[in-house]
Amino acid sequence: MFKTLVAIAVFACLLLALPGQASGEVTIGDANGSGAIDIDDVVFLIDYVLSGGFAPQTVWRGDADCSCNVDIDDVVYLINHIFSGGPPPCDWTEWVYTCGRCIPGDVNEDGVVDQEDVEYWQWCEQHPGFCEDFPPCCADINGDSVIDISDMVFLVSYITGGGMEPMPSELCLY
Numbered sequence: 001m002f003k004t005l006v007a008i009a010v011f012a013c014l015l016l017a018l019p020g021q022a023s024g025e026v027t028i029g030d031a032n033g034s035g036a037i038d039i040d041d042v043v044f045l046i047d048y049v050l051s052g053g054f055a056p057q058t059v060w061r062g063d064a065d066c067s068c069n070v071d072i073d074d075v076v077y078l079i080n081h082i083f084s085g086g087p088p089p090c091d092w093t094e095w096v097y098t099c100g101r102c103i104p105g106d107v108n109e110d111g112v113v114d115q116e117d118v119e120y121w122q123w124c125e126q127h128p129g130f131c132e133d134f135p136p137c138c139a140d141i142n143g144d145s146v147i148d149i150s151d152m153v154f155l156v157s158y159i160t161g162g163g164m165e166p167m168p169s170e171l172c173l174y
């Protein structure tokens with residue numbers, strides 16, 4: 001019995017210790033970044049939109065109606081969602097595509113993710129200073145907000161088959 005209680009306690013602690021969001025996942029509408037969409041986000045957005053208050057940490061979090069800008073319509077949308085059962089904000093992946101931020105993995109920005117992206121990346125690495133427009137939002141392919149060799153590995157793994165699809169990056173929110 002004691003062991004069971006300890007196991008339950010440990011499990012509960014683990015649950016509490018889990019972060020609200022996994023790396024690479026953003027909740028559109030969670031304007032204050034608390035991990036949930038609630039009245040606090042409405043208050044936060046009203047303050048930002050109408051009173052010049054703090055912007056959401058990554059401003060596009062506040063784009064609740066997924067219109068690709070943050071304004072009073074987002075406040076109305078959130079109120080309708082929270083209090084009147086209106087539809088939730090679009091999910092993060094949908095937002096990235098809808099607002100044309102980037103196709104994850106499409107580092108040469110030609111609209112497809114393929115071997116040419118790997119080649120472009122390699123070319124950029126070999127020619128520092130020539131790829132000033134290297135799009136960070138497309139190049140953080142594993143969605144951990146850092147651009148490094150692991151993103152290249154992720155991309156190669158996807159293109160050659162078997163690897164996971166590139167994920168949208170929180171870098172797209174800046």
Ligand SMILES: [Ca+2]
Nearest residue numbers: 063067069074
């Ligand atoms: Ca909006």
Ligand SMILES: [Ca+2]
Nearest residue numbers: 106110112117
């Ligand atoms: Ca491409």
Ligand SMILES: [Ca+2]
Nearest residue numbers: 140142144146
């Ligand atoms: Ca990364």
